[in-house]
Amino acid sequence: MEEFDCRAFLEDRLRWVAARKPLVHHITNYVVKNETANATLCLGALPVMAHALEEVEEMASQAGALLINMGTPYPDLEKAMLAAGRAANRAGVPVVFDPVGAGATSYRTRLARKLVEEIRFAVVRGNAAEMAVLAGMEAEIRGVESISTGGDAEAVARSAASRLGCVAAVTGKVDVISDGSRVLHVGNGHHMLAKVTGTGCMATTCIAVMASAGEPFLEAAAAALALFGLAGERAAEVAGERPGSFHVELYNALYELSTRLDLEGLRVT
Amino acid sequence: MEEFDCRAFLEDRLRWVAARKPLVHHITNYVVKNETANATLCLGALPVMAHALEEVEEMASQAGALLINMGTPYPDLEKAMLAAGRAANRAGVPVVFDPVGAGATSYRTRLARKLVEEIRFAVVRGNAAEMAVLAGMEAEIRGVESISTGGDAEAVARSAASRLGCVAAVTGKVDVISDGSRVLHVGNGHHMLAKVTGTGCMATTCIAVMASAGEPFLEAAAAALALFGLAGERAAEVAGERPGSFHVELYNALYELSTRLDLEGLRVT
Amino acid sequence: MEEFDCRAFLEDRLRWVAARKPLVHHITNYVVKNETANATLCLGALPVMAHALEEVEEMASQAGALLINMGTPYPDLEKAMLAAGRAANRAGVPVVFDPVGAGATSYRTRLARKLVEEIRFAVVRGNAAEMAVLAGMEAEIRGVESISTGGDAEAVARSAASRLGCVAAVTGKVDVISDGSRVLHVGNGHHMLAKVTGTGCMATTCIAVMASAGEPFLEAAAAALALFGLAGERAAEVAGERPGSFHVELYNALYELSTRLDLEGLRVT
Numbered sequence: 001m002e003e004f005d006c007r008a009f010l011e012d013r014l015r016w017v018a019a020r021k022p023l024v025h026h027i028t029n030y031v032v033k034n035e036t037a038n039a040t041l042c043l044g045a046l047p048v049m050a051h052a053l054e055e056v057e058e059m060a061s062q063a064g065a066l067l068i069n070m071g072t073p074y075p076d077l078e079k080a081m082l083a084a085g086r087a088a089n090r091a092g093v094p095v096v097f098d099p100v101g102a103g104a105t106s107y108r109t110r111l112a113r114k115l116v117e118e119i120r121f122a123v124v125r126g127n128a129a130e131m132a133v134l135a136g137m138e139a140e141i142r143g144v145e146s147i148s149t150g151g152d153a154e155a156v157a158r159s160a161a162s163r164l165g166c167v168a169a170v171t172g173k174v175d176v177i178s179d180g181s182r183v184l185h186v187g188n189g190h191h192m193l194a195k196v197t198g199t200g201c202m203a204t205t206c207i208a209v210m211a212s213a214g215e216p217f218l219e220a221a222a223a224a225l226a227l228f229g230l231a232g233e234r235a236a237e238v239a240g241e242r243p244g245s246f247h248v249e250l251y252n253a254l255y256e257l258s259t260r261l262d263l264e265g266l267r268v269t
Numbered sequence: 270m271e272e273f274d275c276r277a278f279l280e281d282r283l284r285w286v287a288a289r290k291p292l293v294h295h296i297t298n299y300v301v302k303n304e305t306a307n308a309t310l311c312l313g314a315l316p317v318m319a320h321a322l323e324e325v326e327e328m329a330s331q332a333g334a335l336l337i338n339m340g341t342p343y344p345d346l347e348k349a350m351l352a353a354g355r356a357a358n359r360a361g362v363p364v365v366f367d368p369v370g371a372g373a374t375s376y377r378t379r380l381a382r383k384l385v386e387e388i389r390f391a392v393v394r395g396n397a398a399e400m401a402v403l404a405g406m407e408a409e410i411r412g413v414e415s416i417s418t419g420g421d422a423e424a425v426a427r428s429a430a431s432r433l434g435c436v437a438a439v440t441g442k443v444d445v446i447s448d449g450s451r452v453l454h455v456g457n458g459h460h461m462l463a464k465v466t467g468t469g470c471m472a473t474t475c476i477a478v479m480a481s482a483g484e485p486f487l488e489a490a491a492a493a494l495a496l497f498g499l500a501g502e503r504a505a506e507v508a509g510e511r512p513g514s515f516h517v518e519l520y521n522a523l524y525e526l527s528t529r530l531d532l533e534g535l536r537v538t
Numbered sequence: 539m540e541e542f543d544c545r546a547f548l549e550d551r552l553r554w555v556a557a558r559k560p561l562v563h564h565i566t567n568y569v570v571k572n573e574t575a576n577a578t579l580c581l582g583a584l585p586v587m588a589h590a591l592e593e594v595e596e597m598a599s600q601a602g603a604l605l606i607n608m609g610t611p612y613p614d615l616e617k618a619m620l621a622a623g624r625a626a627n628r629a630g631v632p633v634v635f636d637p638v639g640a641g642a643t644s645y646r647t648r649l650a651r652k653l654v655e656e657i658r659f660a661v662v663r664g665n666a667a668e669m670a671v672l673a674g675m676e677a678e679i680r681g682v683e684s685i686s687t688g689g690d691a692e693a694v695a696r697s698a699a700s701r702l703g704c705v706a707a708v709t710g711k712v713d714v715i716s717d718g719s720r721v722l723h724v725g726n727g728h729h730m731l732a733k734v735t736g737t738g739c740m741a742t743t744c745i746a747v748m749a750s751a752g753e754p755f756l757e758a759a760a761a762a763l764a765l766f767g768l769a770g771e772r773a774a775e776v777a778g779e780r781p782g783s784f785h786v787e788l789y790n791a792l793y794e795l796s797t798r799l800d801l802e803g804l805r806v807t
Contacts (some may be wrong), residue, residue, distance in 0.1 A: 021411075021414075023411050023412040023414075025412070029587070030299055030568055030571050030587065031571040031572050031575055031587050032572065033299050033300040033341075034300050034301065034303065034304060034466060034467065034572065035572060037300055037466035037467075038465060038466050038512065038513075038516070040466075041463075041464050041465065041466060041512065042464070042512055046411065046412050046413075046414050047412070047466060048370070048373070048412030048413055049298070049299065049300050049340070049341055050341065050342075050370075050374070051341060051343070052341075052342055052343045052344065052376060054342075054344065054374075054376040055342070055374040055375075055376035055377065058374040058375065058376070059373065059374055059412070062411070063412075071587070072571075072587055072588065072589060072590075073588075073590055073592075073593070074589070074590045075590065075592065101586070101588075104586070104597065105588070105592075105593040105596040105597055106593075106596065107590060107592040107593035107596070108593065142561050142584065142600070143561040143563070143584050143585070143586030143597070143601075144584075144586055145559075145561075145584050194579075195579050195580070195793065196576060196579065197572060197575035197576050197578075197579060197585060198572065198575075241793070241794075241797070242789075242790040242793065242794070243576065243579065243580055243789050243790065243793050244576075244785070244786035244787060244788065244789030244790040244793075245786055245790055247513070247576070247786070247789070248513035248514055248516070248517055248786055249513060250513065251511075251512050251513030251516070252511040252512065252513040252514055255464065255510070255511065255512050255513075256510075256511070259510070290680075290683075292680050292681040292683075294681070299568055302568050302569040302610075303569050303570065303572065303573060303735060303736065306569055306735035306736075307734060307735050307781065307782075307785070309735075310732075310733050310734065310735060310781065311733070311781055315680065315681050315682075315683050316681070316735060317639070317642070317681030317682055318567070318568065318569050318609070318610055319610065319611075319639075319643070320610060320612070321610075321611055321612045321613065321645060323611075323613065323643075323645040324611070324643040324644075324645035324646065327643040327644065327645070328642065328643055328681070331680070332681075516782070517782035517783055517785075517786055518782060519782065520780075520781050520782030520785070521780040521781065521782040521783055524733065524779070524780065524781050524782075525779075525780070528779070
């Protein structure tokens with residue numbers, strides 16, 4: 001296996017995104033709609049938020065990627081997610097899933113499992129507990145925060161990828177991304193990312209933008225997480241331990257990285 | 270026709286708003302509720318967000334203006350929009366409409382057309398494609414982004430205004446505002462406004478605030494867009510090509526313009 | 539009665555929160571979900587937003603505190619609020635209520651009254667008009683803004699506390715907190731807090747975080763409001779009359795106060 005040249009891969013994808021401005025259809029939670037739309041714009045793509053059953057199939061079919069995030073689940077949203085996911089699958093549009101809070105309540109666990117059964121995902125990204133729940137492993141989660149899991153992140157990623165038949169991205173101190181056989185590790189990131197809500201959701205948005213250019217999804221997911229983690233590092237250089245400023249600088253850094261392609265410091269192995 | 274003295278008009282309206290603190294009732298999308306509420310406060314008005322059928326008529330009737338934005342449409346919201354719009358019409362409260370994504374899906378197109386048929390709007394603001402769709406012209410739209418239209422912005426604005434029987438504001442590089450016979454052009458604005466989500470929605474909020482003082486709505490809409498565009502220019506002077514900082518500075522600039530009435534640089538013809 | 543040492547109390551509670559990271563379950567409005575989640579994180583607690591009837595009882599039962607905010611009320615939300623509140627009551631989880639806009643429409647007034655009848659609250663926080671409405675007094679409110687009440691803040695707080703059988707926090711220039719017999723006054727705050735939407739909601743979030751450590755709720759509410767007001771003062775020192783920057787600095791200040799425990803300037807009597 002050749003080594004993965006993350007920087008060259010990212011440069012290609014970011015140039016592709018800048019040229020095509022892919023539409024990224026989000027069906028996401030009510031906490032991060034504005035934030036993930038802004039992250040999408042920072043990367044050069046176009047966000048659209050639409051969750052009415054009346055329009056999600058039409059919107060998803062014309063999108064470059066569909067992102068489903070179950071952070072604030074609701075029965076009506078569930079129907080829209082299923083319809084949009086199936087329409088995207090039929091149209092060959094990559095679908096990315098963020099199973100926020102799987103394991104926190106039995107409703108979320110059931111919903112997450114139903115979605116991975118009914119929709120063919122390109123990438124599923126979650127914290128270790130959420131991904132362990134989807135892999136059928138033990139996990140402890142409180143609210144939407146991972147507390148502990150029955151295995152290490154690599155075991156969880158491999159197991160989730162095999163079980164779900166897609167790329168599994170387990171994010172944490174080190175992000176572990178696997179397609180079931182290969183595994184990539186991303187060392188980029190910063191502890192201040194945990195002090196701003198929705199940064200996990202934004203990471204998934206980055207994956208959806210990178211996946212809109214098509215396969216390979218293992219590399220696309222790893223590159224997206226490395227880019228997002230690097231943006232976190234750059235933001236912290238400016239903002240330090242100030243979460244309000246860090247949040248602002250995170251968009252600045254994502255935009256600067258995406259437009260200037262000044263990608264020193266990626267740590268993917 | 271006298272020339273429009275935008276600066277004097279804006280000074281008058283901003284003083285009126287500061288003195289009266291009009292309530293601006295928003296029925297808007299889930300992406301920009303916080304952002305448009307903050308824009309309303311920056312201008313000196315009071316925002317209220319309410320979308321339950323159980324209360325929208327009562328809220329709209331006591332408001333200074335009602336803003337309907339269909340950025341994340343939903344069947345229940347549709348009923349609330351119709352009820353609120355009719356109640357505002359009965360009470361003589363100006364109603365402003367932002368047809369986000371009209372043309373992007375058949376659901377949004379139908380909804381936008383229904384709203385303009387059933388509600389008497391003071392001003393409708395959209396991008397060229399959205400407004401062309403409402404004017405019955407050709408247009409290409411992807412998600413909520415205008416790609417192309419069958420005519421230039423002025424033709425779209427005139428045609429939309431005539432067809433809808435209200436002031437039509439077509440925003441883009443130059444904003445074109447028409448009541449069907451007269452046309453005003455606003456040259457203020459900045460390309461960074463396209464790098465932050467919801468700036469179109471905030472522009473519509475500015476129109477609603479300015480329209481709360483009553484007719485003439487052509488001038489009110491043009492003045493509001495000039496003010497918002499000028500705020501974008503001022504924000505970019507401080508923030509440059511940094512979308513996170515630009516977003517923050519946009520509120521600072523709106524507030525400073527509204528409170529200090531330091532309105533140099535308006536470009537309305 | 540001993541004098542209340544607010545600083546020592548806050549230091550204890552903030553250390554407790556930092557060690558335990560209590561989960562604060564919010565059922566809140568669509569305007570401030572992101573902002574109150576970030577305020578929760580700044581204080582060292584973990585936010586979770588969940589409003590589906592299918593999961594709110596399970597989520598509320600495992601939380602450190604439940605916050606119910608009716609800023610954008612809706613019939614479905616009402617059911618979720620009632621179910622979550624009762625579940626929290628059964629589990630001994632403190633419940634905090636923010637009756638946003640009570641008095642502004644008859645729907646909100648009915649809803650607020652129903653919630654205080656059916657749920658046992660630890661603390662209810664609102665502006666003078668909202669609290670007067672709950673206390674059965676005269677009040678004038680426009681949208682979600684208090685205009686005037688039939689009594690002064692202290693009379694409203696005492697009366698609301700007695701009638702509701704819980705701690706009542708009436709916020710304004712000076713915040714007045716009462717359990718019906720004792721009264722505390724908080725002098726911290728800044729006029730720029732009124733220029734950013736959702737700061738009242740964030741204040742209630744601070745109360746919920748402080749209440750998650752249990753009784754005494756009178757002191758917990760006063761300490762939370764003093765902390766939040768002090769954060770506003772600190773933010774204004776950096777940001778001045780710039781609402782965008784003030785909003786950013788407010789998170790910075792909350793985080794710095796909570797992590798460094800540098801609590802000079804609390805004004806509670």
